[in-house]
Structures are given as C-alpha cells and as structure tokens.
Amino acid sequence: xxxxxxxxxxxxxxxxxxxxxxxxxxxxxxxxxxxxxxxxxxxxxxxxxxxxxxxxxxxxxxxxxxxxxxxxxxxxxxxxxxxxxxxxxxxxxxxxxxxxxxxxxxxxxxxxxxxxxxxxxxxxxxxxxxxxxxxxxxxxxxxxxxxxxxxxxxxxxxxxxxxxxxxxxxxxxxxxxxxxxxxxxxxxxxxxxxxxxxxxxxxxxxxxxxxxxxxxxxxxxxxxxxxxxxxxxxxxxxxxxxxxxxxxxxxxxxxxxxxxxxxxxxxxxxxxxxxxxxxxxxxxxxxxxxxxxxxxxxxxxxxxxxxxxxxxxxxxxxxxxxxxxxxxxxxxxxxxxxxxxxxxxxxxxxxxxxxxxxxxxxxxxxxxxxxxxxxxxxxxxxx
Amino acid sequence: xxxxxxxxxxxxxxxxxxxxxxxxxxxxxxxxxxxxxxxxxxxxxxxxxxxxxxxxxxxxxxxxxxxxxxxxxxxxxxxxxxxxxxxxxxxxxxxxxxxxxxxxxxxxxxxxxxxxxxxxxxxxxxxxxxxxxxxxxxxxxxxxxxxxxxxxxxxxxxxxxxxxxxxxxxxxxxxxxxxxxxxxxxxxxxxxxxxxxxxxxxxxxxxxxxxxxxxxxxxxxxxxxxxxxxxxxxxxxxxxxxxxxxxxxxxxxxxxxxxxxxxxxxxxxxxxxxxxxxxxxxxxxxxxxxxxxxxxxxxxxxxxxxxxxxxxxxxxxxxxxxxxxxxxxxxxxxxxxxxxxxxxxxxxxxxxxxxxxxxxxxxxxxxxxxxxxxxxxxxxxxx
Numbered sequence: 001x002x003x004x005x006x007x008x009x010x011x012x013x014x015x016x017x018x019x020x021x022x023x024x025x026x027x028x029x030x031x032x033x034x035x036x037x038x039x040x041x042x043x044x045x046x047x048x049x050x051x052x053x054x055x056x057x058x059x060x061x062x063x064x065x066x067x068x069x070x071x072x073x074x075x076x077x078x079x080x081x082x083x084x085x086x087x088x089x090x091x092x093x094x095x096x097x098x099x100x101x102x103x104x105x106x107x108x109x110x111x112x113x114x115x116x117x118x119x120x121x122x123x124x125x126x127x128x129x130x131x132x133x134x135x136x137x138x139x140x141x142x143x144x145x146x147x148x149x150x151x152x153x154x155x156x157x158x159x160x161x162x163x164x165x166x167x168x169x170x171x172x173x174x175x176x177x178x179x180x181x182x183x184x185x186x187x188x189x190x191x192x193x194x195x196x197x198x199x200x201x202x203x204x205x206x207x208x209x210x211x212x213x214x215x216x217x218x219x220x221x222x223x224x225x226x227x228x229x230x231x232x233x234x235x236x237x238x239x240x241x242x243x244x245x246x247x248x249x250x251x252x253x254x255x256x257x258x259x260x261x262x263x264x265x266x267x268x269x270x271x272x273x274x275x276x277x278x279x280x281x282x283x284x285x286x287x288x289x290x291x292x293x294x295x296x297x298x299x300x301x302x303x304x305x306x307x308x309x310x311x312x313x314x315x316x317x318x319x320x321x322x323x324x325x326x327x328x329x330x331x332x333x334x335x336x337x338x339x340x341x342x343x344x345x346x347x348x349x350x351x352x353x354x355x356x357x358x359x360x361x362x363x364x365x366x367x368x369x370x371x372x373x374x375x376x377x378x379x380x381x382x383x
Numbered sequence: 384x385x386x387x388x389x390x391x392x393x394x395x396x397x398x399x400x401x402x403x404x405x406x407x408x409x410x411x412x413x414x415x416x417x418x419x420x421x422x423x424x425x426x427x428x429x430x431x432x433x434x435x436x437x438x439x440x441x442x443x444x445x446x447x448x449x450x451x452x453x454x455x456x457x458x459x460x461x462x463x464x465x466x467x468x469x470x471x472x473x474x475x476x477x478x479x480x481x482x483x484x485x486x487x488x489x490x491x492x493x494x495x496x497x498x499x500x501x502x503x504x505x506x507x508x509x510x511x512x513x514x515x516x517x518x519x520x521x522x523x524x525x526x527x528x529x530x531x532x533x534x535x536x537x538x539x540x541x542x543x544x545x546x547x548x549x550x551x552x553x554x555x556x557x558x559x560x561x562x563x564x565x566x567x568x569x570x571x572x573x574x575x576x577x578x579x580x581x582x583x584x585x586x587x588x589x590x591x592x593x594x595x596x597x598x599x600x601x602x603x604x605x606x607x608x609x610x611x612x613x614x615x616x617x618x619x620x621x622x623x624x625x626x627x628x629x630x631x632x633x634x635x636x637x638x639x640x641x642x643x644x645x646x647x648x649x650x651x652x653x654x655x656x657x658x659x660x661x662x663x664x665x666x667x668x669x670x671x672x673x674x675x676x677x678x679x680x681x682x683x684x685x686x687x688x689x690x691x692x693x694x695x696x697x698x699x700x701x702x703x704x705x706x707x708x709x710x711x712x713x714x715x716x717x718x719x720x721x722x723x724x725x726x727x728x729x730x731x732x733x734x735x736x737x738x739x740x741x742x743x744x745x746x747x748x749x750x751x752x753x754x755x756x757x758x759x760x761x762x763x764x765x766x
Contacts, residue, residue: 078492109461109511116507116574117500124499128492152552153545162536162545162557167716169535171557174545176576183577187570191499193559194566198710198764327581333550381581 003278004088005029006075006122007096008068009036009053011228011235012142012211012270016094018218018225019271020278021066028069028088029053030081030097034118035228035235038104044232044374047244047366051224063221075122081129085137092138092278093130097122098188101234102146102179103325103379112180119184120191127195136202138281140274143189143207145263145293145336146182147175150329155336158205158289178328179381193287200285204277209293212239212351213267214362227267232374233325238299239264239351241375242306246317247363248370252307255377256324258300259331263293263338266349276344290340294348302351309356313364325377386661387471388412389458389505390479391451392419392436394611394618395525395594395653399477401601401608402654403661404449411452411471412436413464413480417501418611418618421487427617427757430627430749434607446604458505464512473517475661478524480505481571484617485529485562486708486762495563502567503574510578519585521664523657526572526590528646528676528719529565530558533712538719541588541672561711562764576670583668587660592676595622595734596650597745610650615757616708621682622647622734624758625689629700630746631753635690638760639707641683642714646676646721649732659727673723677731685734692739696747708760 003020007013008029021027031053039045051059057068069088073080075097085093098119099105105115123141130137148155151174160173172193175186189205196203219226230236231244242252265273273292282288297305300319307317324330342348349355386403390396391412404410414436422428434442440451452471456463458480468476481502482488488498506524513520531538534557543556555576558569572588579586602609613619614627625635648656656675665671680688683702690700707713725731732738 078496109515112511113461113504113507116503120499120503120570121496124496128495132492151554153547153550160545160547162543164536164543167536169557171534171559174552174554174557175573176554180577183573186573187503190558190566190569190573194563 001091002026002089004084004090004093005096006093006126007031007098009033010096010100013096014056014227015216015219015267015271016274017068018060019216019275021060021068022064022218028071030071030073030075030084032074033072034099038101039235042104042234044230044234046228046230047369048226048229050228056225059222059224063225075125076118078125078129081125082133085129085133090134090137092140093126094274095123095126095139095141099181102181103234103377105179105181106381107379115181116184120187123188123191127192127201130201131195131199138278139201139203140277141188141192141203141205143205144182144185145207145209145291146177147186147189147207148173149176149178150332150334151176152333157291157337157340158207178326196285196287202281202284203287204282205287205289206273206277206292207289208270209263209265210237210239211265211267211270212237214359216268216271233377233379239302242303243359243363244370245375246306246310246315246360247367248372250372250375251318251320252303253376254299254303254319254321255326256321257330258303258321259298260328261296261298261332261334263291263296263336264351265293266351266355268349269294269346272346273341276341276346280344291336291338292341293338295350296334296336305351306356309353310360312353313357313360315360325380327381384474385409385472387467387473387476388479389476389509390414390481392416393479393483396479397439397610398599398602398650398654399657400451401443402599402658404443404451405447405601411454413454413456413458413467415457416455417482421484422613422618425487425617427613427615429611429613430746430752431612433611439608442605442607458508459501461508461512464508465516468512468516473520475521475523476509476513477657478506478509478522481567482564485564486617486760488562488564489764490762498564499567503570506571506574510575510584513584514578514582521661522584522586523660524571524575524586524588526588527565527568528590528592528674529560530569530572530590531556532559532561533715533717535716540674540720540723541590561709579668579670585664585667586670587665588670588672589656589660589675590672591653592646592648593620593622594648594650594653595620597742599651599654616760616762622685625686626742626746627753628758629689629693629698629743630750631755633755633758634701634703635686636759637682637686637702637704638709639704640713641686641704642681643711644679644681644715644717646674646679646719647734648675648677649734649738651732652677652729655729656724659724659729663727674719674721675724676721678733679717679719688734689739692736693743695736696740696743698743708763710764
C-alpha cells in the first residue's frame with residue numbers, strides 16, 4: 001500500500017512512518033518542521049536531540065533496509081500537496097499536519113492565527129487534493145477527544161441520535177473544546193463532514209486522547225529513531241510531563257483540583273489504532289469516527305499512579321496542586337465510549353506499574369538533560 | 384452610539400449603515416469590494432448600477448445631511464481592523480464581512496479557499512480586535528439559518544437541551560449545512576462560541592434566512608441609494624430571482640421538486656432585527672442566538688405566490704422545474720423556531736400580494752436591463 005503521512009516529523013508522525021515502512025508499505029512523509037520551529041522559539045525543546053527527518057530516514061534505512069521518502073514542505077501549499085498526491089498515488093493519507101499544542105494556541109494573536117489557519121488549510125488542501133486527484137484514497141485524520149470537551153452526558157463515538165419533541169435524527173456528537181487548538185479540530189471535523197457528504201470522500205477520524213510513551217518497536221532499534229519527547233508545558237502531554245518531574249525530583253504539577261478526567265493511550269497503541277484504521281477503510285461517503293484511547297482517569301489518579309510506580313524504582317515523588325493556567329472544569333462527569341477500535345482488534349497496553357517503570361528508567365538515562373525552567377506553565381488561558 | 388459595520392458595501396451592509404445613520408448614530412463602514420469584484424468576475428452584476436461606497440456616502444449626506452465614514456480595506460488585515468477599532472471606539476460592531484454566495488463557494492478550489500479563509504479570518508480578526516481593544520463592545524454577527532440545514536427535528540434558536548442515557552446538557556444546536564459558504568458560518572459559530580466562553584465576549588448571532596426586497600426607507604429617497612439587487616444564480620436570493628424572471632417572461636426556475644423549505648424575510652425586517660439586537664446587547668460571556676426570519680414556505684409555495692401576485696399587475700407567469708444544481712433534500716421536514724426577535728418587538732412585513740406587486744413594479748422599471756444569461760444556474764454541487 002502507498003501511505004502518505006502529513007506531519008511525518010512529529011511525535012506520532014515519525015513512529016507511524018517507521019511502523020508502516022517496517023510492515024512493508026511504501027511510505028512517504030511531508031513535514032514543514034513547524035513543530036521544531038515552535039519548540040525552539042518557545043524554549044520547549046525535547047528531552048533529547050532528534051535528528052532531522054532526512055537523517056532519521058537514513059538511519060532507519062541503515063538499521064532496517066527499508067526506505068522512507070521525505071519531502072520537507074508545507075501542506076498549506078496546494079501545489080506541493082497536489083503534486084505529491086499525483087506523483088505518489090497514495091492509497092491512504094494519514095493527516096497529522098497540524099499545530100498540536102493547546103497552550104501555544106492560547107498564547108497570543110499570532111499563535112492563535114497560525115494554529116487556526118495552518119490546521120484548517122492543511123485539512124482543506126488535503127480534502128481538495130484527494131477530491132481532484134485520488135478520490136478513492138482513504139483519509140485517516142487525527143482528531144482529538146478534546147473536541148467533545150467535558151459534557152454532562154456520556155460521550156459516544158462521533159455521532160449522537162437525538163430525540164426532540166417526538167421526532168429524531170442523527171448528528172455529529174456536540175463538540176465544545178477547551179482551547180483554540182482543540183477548537184481548530186472541531187472546525188476540521190465540520191469541514192470534513194461537509195465534503196464527505198457532498199463529494200463522497202472516504203474518511204476515518206481518530207479522536208485521540210492524550211498519548212504517552214517514549215519509544216516504539218522500531219524506535220527501540222536505535223536511540224536516534226526515538227520520537228520527540230517533550231516534558232514542557234507547550235508540547236509535553238501530562239503523563240510525559242509527570243515522568244520527567246518524578247525523575248527531576250519536582251512535585252508533580254497537578255493543575256487545580258486535578259479532577260480533570262481524560263482518555264489516555266500508549267504511543268504503541270496509537271500505531272496499532274492507525275494500522276487498524278488503515279487496514280479497514282470505510283465506504284465512500286462515510287465519515288467513520290473512532291474514539292482512540294484505552295482507559296480513562298483523572299489527573300489526580302494519574303499522579304498517584306506515577307508516584308506509586310516511581311517508588312518501586314527508588315524515586316520519592318511528591319504531588320503539588322498549582323494554580324490552573326487553563327479555563328476548564330476541574331471536577332466533572334466523564335464517560336466516553338471507545339469500542340470501535342477494540343472491535344477492530346485493538347489489544348491495549350495499559351498504564352500499569354511495569355509500563356510506568358519502564359518509561360521512568362528511560363527518562364532517568366537523560367536526567368542530566370532536564371531543564372527545570374521548562375516544567376512550569378507559561379501560558380495562561382484568561383486574558 | 385458608535386456603530387462599525389464590516390462589509391458595509393453589501394446588500395445588507397449599506398442599508399444597515401443608512402438606517403443607523405438616519406437614527407442619529409455615528410456610523411463607520413469598512414469594505415474591500417470583494418462582492419463587487421466577484422460579481423464582475425462571474426458576470427453576476429446587479430440589475431442596476433450601484434455607485435461606489437464613497438459616492439453613496441456623499442449622496443446620502445446630500446439627501447439627509449447625515450455622515451457615514453467610509454474605509455475601503457480588508458478585515459482580514461489585522462492592523463487595519465485593530466486601528467479602526469482603536470480610532471472609532473465602537474459600542475457595536477455589525478459583522479457582514481463575509482463572502483455570501485453559496486454557489487460561488489462551490490465553484491472550484493480557489494473560490495472555496497477564498498470563502499473559507501475570508502470568512503474565518505474576518506471573524507477571527509474581529510474577535511481579537513475586540514478582545515484586545517474594546518472588550519465591552521457588542522458584536523452583532525450575521526449567521527445563517529442555513530447552518531442548521533434541514534434536520535428531521537424542530538429547529539430551535541441556537542441551542543438544544545439534550546437528554547441522553549438519563550443525563551442532560553445544553554449544546555449549540557447541531558449544524559449541518561448545504562454549501563461550503565454555509566459551512567464557513569458553522570465554523571464561525573464554533574469559533575465565536577469558543578472565545579465567548581473563554582474570554583467573556585458579548586455576541587449576538589443572527590441566524591438569518593434568505594432575504595428579499597429592493598429598497599428600504601432610506602433607499603427610497605434616492606434611486607442611487609438602493610442596495611445591490613442581484614437576480615443571477617450566484618448572488619441572487621430566490622425571491623429576487625423569481626421577481627426578475629416573472630418580469631422577463633422566463634418560467635420561474637424551481638430547482639428539482641421545489642419542496643425545499645426555508646424561513647424568509649423582507650430586507651426592511653433585516654434592518655428592524657439588527658436594530659433590535661443592537662439596542663439590547665446580551666451580558667458579557669453570552670452568545671445570544673436569534674433566528675432571523677418572519678415566515679417559512681417551500682420554493683413551490685413561493686413560486687405560486689409570485690405567479691398569483693404577478694397576475695394582478697398583468698404578468699402571466701409560468702413555473703418550470705429544472706434539474707437541481709445543488710445537493711440538497713427536495714422534500715423534507717422543516718419547523719424552525721423564531722420567537723426571540725418577535726419578543727424583542729419585531730413587527731414583520733410579510734410576503735403578501737401587495738409586497739410582491741410593489742417589488743415587481745420596481746423591477747419592471749429596469750426590465751430593459753435584465754440579462755437573461757444570468758438567470759440559469761452555472762454552478763453544480765457534485766464534482
């Protein structure tokens with residue numbers, strides 16, 4: 001299968017590229033290094049150095065013999081994207097080419113403008129490039145569980161049957177997100193659903209929860225193949241941040257009351273989920289939405305899990321509630337359905353003690369690189 | 384009151400500007416002539432010549448003694464918009480600065496790209512310019528009834544209480560529009576609602592149905608003050624198109640079965656509605672949504688109304704169903720609530736025989752200017 005990965009340099013993009021190349025697919029990645037540039041300009045560099053995409057593809061080839069094609073370019077450039085799709089003829093495009101940081105999107109006008117315009121236009125261009133050049137191509141789009149927000153009713157997988165005054169209809173599940181980044185994904189979904197129903201596109205939208213983890217089967221082969229591992233407030237997801245704080249002997253920074261509940265998953269399961277989606281495309285004209293996480297817990301529960309596991313590797317961890325930089329509910333109902341990917345065959349890796357310890361041990365190797373200035377939140381939601 | 388009107392050259396913008404200036408408010412308009420330029424480039428010029436915005440403001444001044452400030456510029460230019468808001472200190476901004484044609488938005492990549500980016504970025508810039516410079520300013524945003532689409536349940540005014548598995552919450556009413564233009568307004572609403580709830584903006588969203596009419600009280604004072612009157616497939620709304628077809632002795636072009644039902648209103652009622660909204664701003668942090676139309680009927684009912692009224696002015700009108708260029712339900716449930724503006728005091732002008740005859744008589748004055756090439760649909764939805 002020809003698999004084109006937009007945003008192939010990212011935390012998920014690069015492991016996905018290696019995963020499909022290892023499985024024997026033809027893989028091409030595009031990336032404009034936006035995430036690298038933002039990380040540098042906000043002093044949010046990852047825990048360890050990550051070679052550029054061309055270098056990583058070379059290392060991967062030397063280790064596995066498998067080739068990954070690399071294009072450094074911007075998917076908001078329609079000519080580039082169209083030409084790539086014409087030349088590469090993808091069977092599947094995996095779309096990660098979005099500015100992924102919620103705090104960054106809340107920093108100022110410029111960061112919000114960049115997030116909105118980049119994310120909408122990469123999605124818009126992909127839709128058109130596929131419509132005009134590869135209408136049978138399956139688009140696998142990374143959405144986010146954050147689109148749903150924290151409603152007071154059960155979260156279903158993308159759709160909701162609504163009964164109202166004795167009549168009924170089925171709609172996209174109501175979405176109300178907590179940051180401009182997450183809101184840009186709400187808009188993505190509206191846009192994609194419009195073109196799916198008017199132009200018979202074939203799309204899977206993976207509404208993913210926060211991901212954790214440092215490595216994957218392929219990255220284990222060479223340290224230089226590991227994805228970005230961010231522990232800062234801009235790009236670091238909460239589990240990864242807690243792992244570094246535990247190692248650096250900084251109390252785990254719980255934002256506010258810590259009752260915030262989300263659905264989490266291991267980076268290895270992201271790869272499984274994307275593979276399951278790619279292998280079973282929906283019919284044309286169908287927007288298939290799958291909630292991509294394996295278990296849900298609150299930030300407090302998460303902090304306790306890390307604390308307890310850390311003890312077994314000799315780390316004494318404290319937990320500190322700090323002022324919440326975000327505007328969000330800190331104590332709320334949360335019950336999200338996620339059976340679609342399990343039905344497709346997902347075998348979850350749970351966040352158990354062994355998994356946490358394994359990650360902590362990897363982080364310990366880089367302990368001397370931890371920059372404590374990156375730990376505390378620098379972006380506040382309210383103006 | 385200082386009232387800034389974005390898109391002040393348009394079919395609604397210019398009459399709104401004259402209306403508020405006549406009432407004694409300080410009025411400033413901004414427009415980039417996008418609608419004029421698209422009309423010209425798609426051969427969709429209005430029935431009669433409309434002077435440019437500076438000339439219209441001069442004519443208006445000579446007739447009424449009232450001043451309207453004019454800025455020719457683009458609201459996607461943040462510097463321009465911010466400086467205008469700093470200098471003019473609006474109490475209210477009325478936001479019409481969007482590409483308003485559904486068929487144009489469905490023409491090709493370029494037109495879709497322009498629609499999406501113009502509409503989202505004018506809205507985004509307005510949000511930020513107000514947040515940063517005039518946080519108490521009331522934003523009155525023109526939305527569209529088309530955002531709701533044609534659901535199989537009753538359409539409420541913007542919000543819906545949903546009960547699901549024994550729990551309940553209130554959400555934006557589900558929206559699923561029939562064109563990219565209408566979808567851009569769905570995205571607008573998502574974006575505005577995000578910033579309203581995180582930054583306490585004060586917004587009224589007027590979800591308007593298709594408008595008809597040639598004139599208003601102020602435009603009646605001088606022919607050169609009349610707004611654009613389009614009868615083409617790109618900018619002409621359905622009632623206006625039927626009026627011209629009736630006069631030109633062309634069978635009324637009903638798209639498909641003609642069971643398409645919408646909520647309509649008279650241009651004069653648009654002015655009333657906007658005035659009512661401006662005079663009663665919602666509290667900060669509130670997104671007030673009002674459905675702005677006065678009566679609903681199907682395209683077939685509309686064609687019959689025009690036919691029957693036309694008879695009384697001596698016109699013999701035929702009705703012809705033509706192939707529907709759009710992808711839409713031609714026979715569907717439609718029952719939309721619209722009590723909010725009536726509660727605020729709206730006194731509707733209904734589409735009765737007298738109103739239709741009055742409009743037909745105005746159109747007859749320009750009969751020799753009708754260009755029959757502009758009548759039939761040139762843009763098809765499906766690719």
